[in-house]
Amino acid sequence: MPTVSMTVNGKAVSREVEPRTLLVQFLREHLGLTGTHVGCDTSQCGACVVHVDGRSVKSCTMLAVQADGRVVTTIEGMAAADGTLHPIQAAFRENHGLQCGFCTPGMVMSVADLLKNNPSPTEREVREWLEGNICRCTGYHNIVKAVLAAAEALRGAPAHAAE
């Protein structure tokens, strides 16, 4: 079995895995990082979004071996070490942008990528970007509100970049 090594949430990890292991399986089953969820089998729902080298990726659609040597951030790596929520997490809470919480980690990770590249999105741009993240609870209304609020918060605090 091949060994894969990568940096996950700032920590170097190394495991032997079957070659067919998906990145999401590696995170959930080998590292116990169960914050990244699986909601479909066709790369549609976005519950599994993580960052690989700073870009949002559906971790159900990437093999663990493809992430060898790369830097991965999951939802568990977003809050500060002292527990302070990332501004995107805080905005989701403040604006009730989550209900059951299952799509939420993928949403937050996806939004972090959006706001890194587009710090001042319009409502339309937010809605277009979230095409790859399905939420069944919120009707997206409060998610969109949360993203716009997070964008504003992040613009006001440039030191705390989207990642």
Place this chain on the structure above:
Amino acid sequence: MLSDGIGAPLRRKEDRRFLTGKGHYTDDINRPGQTYAYFLRSPHAHARIRGIDKTAAEAAPGVLAVLTGEDLAADGIGGLICGWMIHSKDGSPMKAGPHPALAQGKVRYVGDHVAVVIAETLNQAKDAAELIEVDYEVLPAVVSTAEARTSPVRVHDDIPANTVFEWELGNKAETEAAFSRAHHVTRIDLVNNRLIPNAIEPRAAVGEYDSGMDTFTLYTTSQNPHVARLVLSAFVGLAPEHKLRVIAPDVGGGFGSKIFIYAEETVCAWAAKKVGRPVKWTAERSEAFLADAHGRDHVTHAELALDQDGRILGMRVHTTANLGAYLSTFSSCVPTYLYAPLLSGQYAIPAIYAEVDGVYTNTAPVDAYRGAGRPEATYVVERLVETAARELGMDPAELRRRNFIRPDQYPYQTPVIMTYDCGNYEASLSEALRLVDYENYPRRKAESEARGRLRGIGFSCYIEACGLAPSAAVGSLGAGVGLWESAKIRFNPTGNVLVYTGSHSHGQGHETTFAQLIASQLGVPTEQVEVIHGDTEKTPFGMGTYGSRSLAVGGSALYKAAEKIIAKGRKIAAHLMEAAEADIEFKDGKFTVAGTDRSKTIQEIAFAAYVPHNFPAGVEPGLEESAFYDPLNFTFPAGCQICEVEVDPDTGVVEIVNFVAVDDFGKIINPMIVEGQVHGGIAQGIGQALLENCVYDPESGQLLTGSFMDYSMPRAHDLPSFKVGMTITENPSNPLGVKGCGEAGAIAAPAAVMNAVTDAIGVNDLQMPASPERVWQALQRGRMAQAAE
């Protein structure tokens, strides 16, 4: 009042764990020695099983067991049940075919459970499943709702015409008489499209058996763990109730689909004992599409009789309801008692008669999905009323006003069972008209037309019966259970509080709302209140969460338990302060001797209760109380949605450009959470109206919409932001004055959207979902009809 108590938009207590990836969903749970289950499912819609050869699969690497329906039968494990008996109009009981957790003799839909492989790894289980040889005799299938009764195919060999029941409600003779007096009759044919619930968390289960204790533990994605335990014990025969613990931890959305007791969790628990190891199963999304209970699927003809002033005289409705291949847990009550009793809507209708035929088809079971029967009823009523207004040349708001039940008519007895206890429909309509800016609608329509777009406006004035439900009432209608709820409040010696509820939160925010309720009533800060739910060993027996019942029924149980806490605290306080019990007042967390400044906090009383060195005689130590609450009536949330759309006549694409919802949910505990529930419901309703449709191939019975690539889920860019308003009439039937808010959005929205689209295109004959193709074709039909005139 506390700043975070009743009425405050308190930010949710559960959010931190969800936002930081620290939730505990069923698939996050792994037990030592765990094995994996994989279900072999039927590739055929209808087939006889002539034999199953599992030799090769059993010999495959890592396989512990390959189990089939024969093994279930040999162990005396019974079939899955439907818990609501419906009687046909001739008095005969509904015809329920057998529903084994693994097929016995026949498979009846694509995705039906044929066998399960238990293996060391999931991949080994999947690989072995491919080695199972099933000898199928493929039979013709029937999937169409409309054709189920006339098809020569029999889904269950001994059930003629695939008819589960032929049910009726209302007074036929009075309704016929009303129609004979009518000045105008509006007729409409409607399809309420079949939906697939698609909570984003797939269903999952981990079954575990402790041979030393002879106990089972089942972790499962359930909205009602006690009901699951009851069914698995009393009917399936898995284990006695006291030997089975069901835990529903964080659950990622339900929308009804996680109420039911399914084959997979049954098999995981049973198989755990057989292989002597924990057994885990997590649905793939494709399995969720195939085998989660679907929703809706009605074919309806409805008629409305009106007099010359636009007053409604009567309504008659005939519906065929597709129940799928097996009767799921509550399937039979959805198109009957959760449907026809709502056909009076918000209107004073003297006579109503409804007939509903429930039918079997070779499709997945159909059961409650957000709204469950009430969206179907609202769709019938509100499309009829809007159509009538158009035919009579009346403003649709005015026709509704003319027929509203007035605030001075409560309690109002409808001709179809329900007694509405309060409401003010004019108030919610007026507020919705204000929010949508109805006055300037003609200007907006002209602007759209100038841009080559067709603009339409549609109304939906809904009512629902929720807060399910008075036990005696539902028992008289055939329910196999009572629908009360339970609560327990435990003060700890240090003054913080554990609140146990028999209801279950899977996104609704109970941990926050119930904490606010208790904080307000007992005067304890919300951060010192912890709400516990979802574990049959921790919480008192409860009926779970569906039918917008948690606050109205579960919250009322909590209220009663808190009243008992206060009553006991008063006795202790009186003793400690050497006063008469009658002189003790309780307010804002303090027991005070009336007219003095002598007081004790509830935390001091709690401490004294656990360290009872100085304690009133005859009072038990401790401060912990339970309560059960059986509601006096259903609750009747009601309101008005108005939708404005623009249609591109060249493409048929519909855009929602203005969407208003005004709801009367009674007293509001947390307005932020309530608005969130409304948003989510509206999105599901818009999804039904414009996007979502479950399609089976009529010949083969294959599911054609079996993935997120084929089934159109509402995405962020499909939806607008919503304008949400509230009007309030406090509910007189429960101590909190609340009604329930979980389903309203999904109940009202389909009619509002379809009324708007049909208004825009000037063609009323249009079924959901109003896809661009269907809208474009309707436009062409309209043009041809115009040309022919």
